[in-house]
Amino acid sequence: xxxxxxxxxxxxxxxxxxxxxxxxxxxxxxxxxxxxxxxxxxxxxxxxxxxxxxxxxxxxxxxxxxxxxxxxxxxxxxxxxxxxxxxxxxxxxxxxxxxxxxxxxxxxxxxxxxxxxxxxxxxxxxxxxxxxxxxxxxxxxxxxxxxxxxxxxxxxxxxxxxxxxxxxxxxxxxxxxxxxxxxxxxxxxxxxxxxxxxxxxxxxxxxxxxxxxxxxxxxxxxxxxxxxxxxxxxxxxxxxxxxxxxxxxxxxxxxxxxxxxxxxxxxxxxxxxxxxxxxxxxxxxxxxxxxxxxxxxxxxxxxxxxxxxxxxxxxxxxxxxxxxxxxxxxxxxxxxxxxxxx
Numbered sequence: 427x428x429x430x431x432x433x434x435x436x437x438x439x440x441x442x443x444x445x446x447x448x449x450x451x452x453x454x455x456x457x458x459x460x461x462x463x464x465x466x467x468x469x470x471x472x473x474x475x476x477x478x479x480x481x482x483x484x485x486x487x488x489x490x491x492x493x494x495x496x497x498x499x500x501x502x503x504x505x506x507x508x509x510x511x512x513x514x515x516x517x518x519x520x521x522x523x524x525x526x527x528x529x530x531x532x533x534x535x536x537x538x539x540x541x542x543x544x545x546x547x548x549x550x551x552x553x554x555x556x557x558x559x560x561x562x563x564x565x566x567x568x569x570x571x572x573x574x575x576x577x578x579x580x581x582x583x584x585x586x587x588x589x590x591x592x593x594x595x596x597x598x599x600x601x602x603x604x605x606x607x608x609x610x611x612x613x614x615x616x617x618x619x620x621x622x623x624x625x626x627x628x629x630x631x632x633x634x635x636x637x638x639x640x641x642x643x644x645x646x647x648x649x650x651x652x653x654x655x656x657x658x659x660x661x662x663x664x665x666x667x668x669x670x671x672x673x674x675x676x677x678x679x680x681x682x683x684x685x686x687x688x689x690x691x692x693x694x695x696x697x698x699x700x701x702x703x704x705x706x707x708x709x710x711x712x713x714x715x716x717x718x719x720x721x722x723x724x725x726x727x728x729x730x731x732x733x734x735x736x737x738x739x740x741x742x743x744x745x746x747x748x749x750x751x752x753x754x755x756x757x758x759x760x761x762x763x764x765x766x767x768x
Contacts, residue, residue, distance in 0.1 A: 427454060427456065427457045427458070427514045427515075428457075428458050428459075428460065428511055428513055428514055429450070429457060429458070429459050429460070429513060429514060429515045429516075429517060429577070430459075430460045430461075430462065430508075430511075430513045430515070430516045430517065430532050430534065431443065431447070431459055431460070431461045431462070431471075431517050431519055432461075432462045432516070432517065432518045432519065432520060432525045432528050432529060432532075433461065433462070433463060433519040433520050433525070434462060434463055434464045434467075434483055434485060434520060434524070434525055434528075435463070435464040435466075435467060435486070436467075436687055437467055437470075437687025437688070437690065437691065438686075438687040438689075438690040438711065439520070439565070440463060440467050440470050440471070441470065441588070441687070441690040441691055441693075441694045442565045442566045442569060442690065442711075443519050443569050444470075444474055444588040444589055444590065444694060445566055445569070445570055445586055445587060445588055445589070446519070446566075446569045446570045446572070446573035446574075447459055447474055447476050447477065447573075447589060448474070448476070448587045448588065448589035449570055449573060449574065449579075449581065449584070449587075450476070450573055450577050450579070451475075451476035451589070452584075453577075453579045454577060454579070457476065457577075458476065458477075458478045459471075459474075459476055459477045459478065460477070460478060460479040460480070460481060460511070460513070461477050461479070461480050461481065462481045462483050462508070462525075462528055463480060463481070463482060463483065464482070464483060464484070464485065464486060465482040465483065465484045465487075466486075466668075467668070468480050468482040469667075469668050469669045469672075470668070470691075472594065473590045473591055473594045473595065473672075474588075474589050474590060474591070475589070475591050476589065481504065481507050481508060482504075483504055483528070484500060484504075485524055505531055508528075508531055508532055509531070509532075509533055511533070512533045512534055513532060513533060513534030514534060514535075515534060515535060515537060515576055515577065516529050516532045516534045516535065516536040516537065517536075517537050517538070517572070517573065517576050518536065518537070518538035518539075518549070518552075518553065519538075519569050519572060519573075520545075521538060521539040521543070521544035521545045521546060521549055522544075522545060522546050522549055523546050523548060523549050523552075525538075525549070526538060526546075526548075526549035526550075526551075526552035526553065527552065529552055529553060530552060535554045535555060536552065536553045536554045536555065537553060537554070537555045537556075537557060537572075537575075537576040538550060538552070538553040538555075538556060538557070538572075539556065539557065539558075539559055539572065540556035540557055540558050540559075541556065542558060542561075543557070543558050543559045543560075543561065543568075544556075555576075557572060557575050557576065559571050559572050559575075562710075563710075564709065564710055564711070564712070564714060565710060565711050566586065566714055585716075586714055586715065586716075588693075588694040588695075588696075588715075590694055590695060592676055592695070595669060595672050595673040595676055596669055596670050596673040597673055597677070598673050598674045598676065598677030598678075600636075600638060600661075600674060600677065602677065602679060603634075603635055603636070603679040603765075603767045604635060604636040604637065604638055604677075604678060604679060605630050605635045605636070605637050605638070605678060605679060605680050605681065605682065605760075605764075606637075606638050606639075606640065606674065606675055606678045606680075606681045606682075606683075606692070606697075607623065607626065607627070607637055607638075607639055607653075607681075607682050607683070608640065608681060608682070608683030608684060608686055608688045608689055608692070609623055609639065609646065609649060609650065609653070609683075609684065610640070610641055610642050610643070610646035610649070610684075610686060611684045611685055611686040612686070613685075613705065613733040613734075614733060614734050614735075614743050614744060614745075615704055615705045615730075615732055615733055615734055615735050615743065615744075615745045616684050616685045616686075616703075616704055616705065616706070616745070616748075617684065617744060617745065617748065618684050618702050618748050618751070619744065619748065619749055620649060620652070620653070622748075622749075622751070622753045622756075623649075623653055623753075624653060624656055625753035625754070626682060626753045626756060626757055627653055627656060627657050627659075627660055628656070628657065629753065629754070629757040630659070630757070631657050631658075631659045631660075633757075633761070633766070633767055634766070634767030635659070635679065635767050636659045636660070636661065637657070637659060637660045637661070638660075638661050638663055638674060638678075639653060639654060639660060639661065639662050639663060640663045640666065640671055640674070640688070641662065641663070641665075647662070650662040650663075671688070672691060672695065675688070675691060675692050675695055675697055676695045676697065678692075678697050679698070679764045679765070679767070680697065680698045680699055680700075680760050680763060680764040681697050681698070681699035681700075681701075682699060682700050682701070682702075682756060682757075682760060683699065683700075683701050683702070684701070684702050684703075684748075685701070685702070685703050685704070685706055689701045689713055690713060692713075692718075693713040693714060693715040693718050694715075696715060696716070696717065697717070698717040698718070698760070698763030698764050699713070699717070699718050699719070699760070699763070700718075700719050700720075700721060700756050700759045700760045700763075701713045701718060701719070701720050701721070702720075702721050702722075702748060702751055702756065703720055703721065703722040703729075704722070704723070704728065704729075704735075704745040704747045704748045705728070705729055705730045705731055705732050705733075705735075705745065705747070706729050706731065707729040707731075708720040708722055708729075717763045719759055719763070721751055721755075721756065721759070722747070722751075723746075723747035723748065723750040723751055725746070725747050725750070727747070728747050735747070
């Protein structure tokens with residue numbers, strides 16, 4: 427059986443789909459998956475042994491200049507790759523208009539979330555078989571449920587398994603033991619205060635750990651450099667492609683992070699970690715794994731789903747909820763998962 431999965435973005439959403447692929451591969455002998463994904467995340471599906479072919483798509487880039495996408499042949503090239511096989515099932519695991527649109531160009535019966543289940547209800551009109559999946563559950567479990575319906579098997583409470591093959595990742599060049607602090611994120615309301623990060627750096631050094639700091643843009647790099655300037659045991663990573671950063675995460679003794687796609691990647695790589703949440707709902711999109719803990723302040727406004735904190739005591743939109751998560755409590759929780767540094 428050959429199945430096409432459409433899950434284009436974001437980083438966390440792509441990772442949330444991996445356990446469903448693992449479920450199916452464990453139940454259906456010989457099943458193979460092709461996967462349509464945004465070009466910036468194309469490395470990730472290839473790390474799963476049940477994924478045979480990755481079809482990069484550039485919807486974000488094409489939307490900015492559709493005429494150039496047409497003239498360059500990018501769109502026609504994608505269409506040719508998509509039409510190479512007749513699929514037994516085409517599964518839109520995203521539930522958005524942009525992903526549902528792609529199903530119309532794939533050869534095979536299409537499946538996706540029905541009107542009551544999809545994030546964008548109109549997407550359900552594109553599918554041959556729209557299916558109900560209960561809302562109010564974690565995104566991973568909703569996707570697992572969708573795949574089980576499409577591929578006709580039962581879920582029996584099996585442990586979560588992302589199914590990534592670490593041998594497909596580059597080996598970390600950094601000697602153990604080290605921690606990775608994922609300090610960068612998108613929304614202002616998701617940021618942990620820099621003074622709190624400084625304290626976490628100090629606690630790591632006192633415990634005998636080196637700390638590695640990745641970054642994804644100039645602002646994050648500057649923050650990492652300021653943190654590194656406070657301690658000799660802190661290193662700012664160079665700009666890394668996603669696979670090499672994944673290799674660094676895979677070799678970490680532990681991870682501390684905010685609400686970011688890299689937090690989900692660390693979880694999928696089964697790295698022990700503590701992850702800090704403010705405006706988003708951890709029960710729906712938080713990290714999920716056997717050695718990960720999500721922390722969220724107990725405020726009446728949480729989760730607010732706002733990009734800037736609107737509480738009167740907030741300074742320049744920075745989140746009050748994250749300010750109230752004590753660094754000592756965070757590091758103490760991390761130490762419950764990781765061995766002492768040698």
